[in-house]
Amino acid sequence: MKKREPESLCDKVLELIKKSGPQGMLQRDLWKRLKVSSREGSRLVSALERKGLIVREPITRGRLKTFKLMAVSHKLEIVLESVRGCPCFSCMNLVRCGSGQYVNPEKCEDLTAWLLKDEK
Numbered sequence: 584m585k586k587r588e589p590e591s592l593c594d595k596v597l598e599l600i601k602k603s604g605p606q607g608m609l610q611r612d613l614w615k616r617l618k619v620s621s622r623e624g625s626r627l628v629s630a631l632e633r634k635g636l637i638v639r640e641p642i643t644r645g646r647l648k649t650f651k652l653m654a655v656s657h658k659l660e661i662v663l664e665s666v667r668g669c670p671c672f673s674c675m676n677l678v679r680c681g682s683g684q685y686v687n688p689e690k691c692e693d694l695t696a697w698l699l700k701d702e703k
């Protein structure tokens with residue numbers, strides 16, 4: 584059975600990451616703030632990542648590789664009006680369309696026309 588992290592420590596980590604805002608915080612800075620080893624910190628961060636509460640983005644600072652930690656916002660508001668008329672919703676090629684594929688959004692004239700419709 585896996586060892587579970589104390590909820591209060593996970594909560595503290597999550598709170599620190601949330602406070603860093605949308606720019607996130609470097610993993611190594613989190614270890615310093617918490618005064619924990621990278622091994623212990625990684626375990627805490629992995630637990631939060633598995634729960635879908637944070638995301639880890641690999642970055643390079645100087646010659647060092649590290650991760651940027653960002654809280655996932657669950658307050659995302661989607662305005663359906665903003666996607667009204669998008670050709671993808673009724674496209675026959677939707678299942679085979681994808682970046683790097685023969686049919687792809689980067690070369691799709693219908694999608695480009697829809698995205699630019701308000702630019703004229």
Ligand code: SF4
Pocket residue numbers: 670671672674675676677680681686687688689691692693694
């Ligand atoms: S990007 Fe173009 S081809 Fe792809 S699903 Fe949307 S409308 Fe269809």
